[in-house]
Amino acid sequence: MNAPLPGFAGRTYLFEVDNGASFRNSYSADGTRLRWEGLGESAGQYEDVPLHVAAVAPNVWFVSWTERSGITVSHVMDLNALTVKVFWTWEGETGRVGELHTGTLTPA
Template identity: 80%
Template sequence: MSETAALPAFAGRTYLFQVDNGAVFRNAYSADGKRLHWEGLGESAGQWEDVELQVAEVAPQIYFVSWTEQTGITVSHVMDLGALTVRAFWTFEGEGGRVGELHTGTLEPVI
């Protein structure tokens, strides 16, 4: 018997993601929850990308979401849609090799 996975609660939704380091992103998720169009705002204005997501619901309304960007940056989020918070970890090439950063942030639904 095959099971159909439920759509993630963020599917088809758009959020402003405000990160503790001052960065702000507009994250628009596809209707099937498998893709993300992110767009930098403020100091990151003009940066954007469409990425394929890996998604797992780890508890009710809590999702582990991960993707790799064309630049090689990897991003992983634990999104708590009940509390509208995110724990984010991203890695990128820096001086001396790969660098990782852990951040927190908030989500604001865009109507």
């Protein structure tokens, strides 16, 4: 049986994080890839990444990826409320570091 097409497939969102970071996230038509582009302080940064996706509830999706830099990102995207819970990790000076944030989505 095929998995349902994610509700974000083929869409682009402005993702604004509670720490002031913002991104333009564009999802492939089949929901298997993301092109993120940094805005503001992160302007000029971008990457096209393969996604791991699972349905959590109606129109709520768990989405995760690993970037070339080694940063891992995990989102719980609630497309009903246009909110995101995001957890990202990276290698710090003394080991792996992680942060939990919230954010909002605005269709672009």
